[in-house]
Each structure stands twice: as C-alpha cells, then as structure tokens.
Amino acid sequence: MIERLVLLTLLMIATVGCDAANEATPPYPNELAEHVEWLRSNATPIMHIAPGSADFADLQPVGRAIGDARIVLLGEQSHGDGTVFLMKARLIEYLHRELGFDVLAFESGLYDMDLAWRRIVVGEAAGTAMRRAVFSIWTGSQEFKPTIDYVERAARSGNPLELAGFDLQFTGTASRDSLVTDLEGLLARNASLLPADPGWQEFRAMLSGATSGSWYTTLPSEPERTRFGEMLAKVQADVLVLAQQGSDTKAPFWVEVLASTADQVANFVDYAANGGQLSRPFSVRRDTRMARNLLWLANDPFRNRKIIVWAATYHIVRDIEAIRLENPSSGFSYEGVVTMGEVAAEQLGNDMYMIGFTAFEGIVGPWFETPRPLSRASMPSLEWMFNEADLADAFLDFRDLNSGGEWLRSNNIARPLGYVNMIAVWPRHLDAVIYNREMRPSTPAIP
Numbered sequence: 001m002i003e004r005l006v007l008l009t010l011l012m013i014a015t016v017g018c019d020a021a022n023e024a025t026p027p028y029p030n031e032l033a034e035h036v037e038w039l040r041s042n043a044t045p046i047m048h049i050a051p052g053s054a055d056f057a058d059l060q061p062v063g064r065a066i067g068d069a070r071i072v073l074l075g076e077q078s079h080g081d082g083t084v085f086l087m088k089a090r091l092i093e094y095l096h097r098e099l100g101f102d103v104l105a106f107e108s109g110l111y112d113m114d115l116a117w118r119r120i121v122v123g124e125a126a127g128t129a130m131r132r133a134v135f136s137i138w139t140g141s142q143e144f145k146p147t148i149d150y151v152e153r154a155a156r157s158g159n160p161l162e163l164a165g166f167d168l169q170f171t172g173t174a175s176r177d178s179l180v181t182d183l184e185g186l187l188a189r190n191a192s193l194l195p196a197d198p199g200w201q202e203f204r205a206m207l208s209g210a211t212s213g214s215w216y217t218t219l220p221s222e223p224e225r226t227r228f229g230e231m232l233a234k235v236q237a238d239v240l241v242l243a244q245q246g247s248d249t250k251a252p253f254w255v256e257v258l259a260s261t262a263d264q265v266a267n268f269v270d271y272a273a274n275g276g277q278l279s280r281p282f283s284v285r286r287d288t289r290m291a292r293n294l295l296w297l298a299n300d301p302f303r304n305r306k307i308i309v310w311a312a313t314y315h316i317v318r319d320i321e322a323i324r325l326e327n328p329s330s331g332f333s334y335e336g337v338v339t340m341g342e343v344a345a346e347q348l349g350n351d352m353y354m355i356g357f358t359a360f361e362g363i364v365g366p367w368f369e370t371p372r373p374l375s376r377a378s379m380p381s382l383e384w385m386f387n388e389a390d391l392a393d394a395f396l397d398f399r400d401l402n403s404g405g406e407w408l409r410s411n412n413i414a415r416p417l418g419y420v421n422m423i424a425v426w427p428r429h430l431d432a433v434i435y436n437r438e439m440r441p442s443t444p445a446i447p
Contacts, residue, residue: 031407032380038404040389043396046434049083051090051146059094065397065432069353070306071298072101073341075313075430076357078418080366082442084357085143087393087434088310091355093150095308096161103302104151105164107311108134110293111257112174113165115182120163126152133165133172138310141367141442164302166293166309166340168260168267168286175211180204183235183254190248192238194231203231210261215268216276225269232262256296263289284338287315291343298348313356313416316341317429326413326421353399356416356430360387362439364419371441374419381421382414386435394435398427 047058066072072095076084095101106113116133120126127148131139138144154161170176184204187195194200206228209215220228236258242251263285270282298307309316317323318341320334345352360383365371377383386394401408408427415421416433426433 028379032385034404035407036385036388038402038407039385039391039394039396042402042405043386043389043391043394043435045391046087046393046395048090049393049436050086051093051150053090056094056098059091059098059395061397062091062395062432063094063099065395065399066099066353069351071294071309071348071352072307073309073311073316073352073354075311075316075355075416077313077359077416078364078366079137079312080364080369080371080442081357081359082141082143082440083359083362083436083438084434085138085141085442086146087357087436089144089146089150092147092161092308092310095306096150096154096159099306101306101308102160103162103164103297103305103307105166105294105297105307105309106134106138107167107290107309107315108165109167109169109171109175110165110260111179111182112170112172113163114253115174115178116172117163120151120155126155129174130163131172132174132177133163135171137366137442140445142445143440143442145445164297164307166290166297168264168289168293170211170213170264176208176213179211179257180208183207186242186248186250186254187235187238190238190242190251194234194238197231197234199227199231203228207261210265210268215265216271219268219272225265228265229262232258232265236262252296252300256293260289260293280336284336287338287340288343290315290340294340294344295347298344298351311340313430314418315339316354317356317417318342318345318354319428323417323422323424323429326423353431354429355432355434357434357436358383358414358416359419359436359439360384361437363441364439365441367442367444374439377415378421380413382412382426382433383435387437391435392437395432396435397432399431401427 044061045058074088074091076088092104112133116129119129130148130151151161151163165171184195206220206224236255239251239254239258242248243255267282267285270279274282294309317339320337320339320342323334325332341352341354359374361376362374363371364374377387398408409425411423411425413421413423414426416430
C-alpha cells in the first residue's frame, strides 16, 4: 500500500539591533506571523482525543462544517497513528449519536465486512467478528479497541452502526473460511448449473487459494489462470442475470464481490510480475475498484443513509497528482496515480467530506513494529504554524475559510501523507484537517 506547491520560500529573519523604539525584529516574516495568528483565531481547539466523554461541544464545529454531506471520510497518515485511531473513535461516536451516521465502512474486504456484520447481527461479539474481517493493522491495536467496543454497544441498542467494507482484497479469515461456500449457496438456491461443470472443482480450489492470499506467494500457472478467468466470467454472467431479474436479494452484492475478485486476481499477477513489489498499476487498480465499491454502497444498499469511511488519507484525497514532495531529489512523484477519493468525488461531489490528520511531533509506528520518533515539523509548514499558534489539538475546515484565510488556497507545506513534507494547495485535496501536537504510536492490543 502506498501510504504517505511553486515551493513557498520563507526566509528566517535574524534578530538585529533595536531601533529608536527598541522593538525587536519578528523571529519570522510578517506574512507568516499573520498566518499563525489566523490559525490561532480560526482553527477550532479539540478538547478531548480519546472517546468516553458524553460532551461533544468541541466537535460541534466539525458537524457544522460537514453540513449536508452524507459520507465523511476519516484518513490517517501511516496506519501507525495511535492518537488518530483514538480521535477517529470519538468522531465516529459523535457522528453516529449526534448526526445520524449509521454505517461504518472500512478499508477492508467487501465480502469480509459483510460477513462480519451478519455475524454481529446474530449475536457474535463485535470484537470476534471484526478481527476476522478488518485488517489486523487496526484490530491488533489497543487504540482501535474503543471503536470495536462502540460497534458492540451500538449493535445491541436500538441504533446500530452497521459495518461494511469496500476493499477488493481479502482482508481476513472471513473470506478464507466462507466466501466459496457462500458463493456456492447463491448458485445452488438459484439452480445454476455451474457447480456441476467439470471445471468447477479446479475453480473452487483456486478461488480458495485466492481468498487465503496464497496467490501472493505461489501464483497459478498461466493456463490455470486462463481457466480460472473463464469460469469466473461465467459465474459473473449468471449472477448479473440474477441481479437484473431481482430474483435474489444478495445477487447485487455478489456482482460487486466478483468484479472485485477479478481485479484482485489481476493485482496478484501484477505483484508477481513486479518481483513481489507494489506497483503503480496495482495501486491504481485497487483504488479505482475501492471507489466503485464505495459508490455501490452509497448508491445501492445505503443510498438513503449516512456513511463514515475509515481509510488511509492516501486513499481519500482528491487530485493527488498535483501534490509534490518538498524535496524532489528522490525522484518520487504521484504522476499517474488515481485515488478512491478522486474517483468517487467525480460522482458524489460535496456529498463527500474528507478529513485528513497531521501532527507536529511525537512517536509513530504500527503495533507490530518498533515505534520511531517523529521529528518536529519545521518552519514554514502548516504543522509548525499550528504549534506556533499554541494549539494542542485542533480542527480546520478548508471548505469555508474565514476572511484572511485565503493564503491556504496557495501552496503550503504539510505532511498528512506519511509524515513526508509535501507541497500542495491543500483545500484542493482535502476538506479539512485535524492537527495533533503530539502523535503517539499504535500499541499492541491488551488481551
């Protein structure tokens, strides 16, 4: 997964001698001082990071900024941002309890998350079901536990928070254990002849291998993949007819699952051809399919409902090609990259509200790795300005900038993508940012 404007040059002004009025020269340019003061007056302080407080007064400005948008996308910098996980848990509770958002869609498998929710509905603990479906980068984290606990409480109340997924990948044991048999059940109850086809058992075995992830390590031969693709196309055709006829309520869901499977198979092949490395075509294919899945969720099963999206900021930004590294010496660029957020926004527009996160300093890292120090943000970055404005944790709406905030519609340095300094007109890419002065890492979940 790939997780991570003209350059704004502001020169430090050295302290010089006093003038007749004995006034010291400002430590940085007047224009930058104005930006700091604007942030001090216009960014909204967040009083609590972790969930647990029944008082959401500090989040009311977030709700006003979201307005009528019915899909709120919550990003994260690196998948190792414990402070962000806690903040997202509190935002989810606020959006659900106060603003009527009742679907929580994860950057995890479309099938896996559907099965997780079905199991929760019939009484399985949310923790058990989610650990079999959501990427372990989250479920293995202690800072993710408040989200699991809230889903559990809501599920047993009169106001459940329904789970969904939009990733084409098979992200947990749920798909490995049940996808093939669920597919066969769909075909059997609709009298499909495909399970009696001589090639079915080979197809079945290969699909089981795909759901277990074995294709990443042992790619089937080209003739095997050809036969698999031919059978998959037949299954897709049968299921599409069922969906068009309306003869099985789960058929539209399976149309999406099978289309996702076809794209994931293509990514298996791309991964092997690229020597076990993630390539740009892999990334574009994944994000494009995730966008299609998210659009299907928004327009079909949840078309009259409000959705919270949990994903990496990389996946939710718009127009990522226009974002550049502050230091381009590595040769890296986002040229040719397409993100889920960009594709989905073409249809949903302002129905989507995208919130990124960023931090001034701290420690970062996923729960299964040794955490690393996060260097202090440097002048003249947006994070540095937040710190100079004496803000500990704050929300800044990019959609409706108050008078004096026009500078944010020009190039600025910030690091909401992988903590790497990048140059962009950030309101072009995100609708808001949540700033934390200190980032703490994701830590292993306590049994």
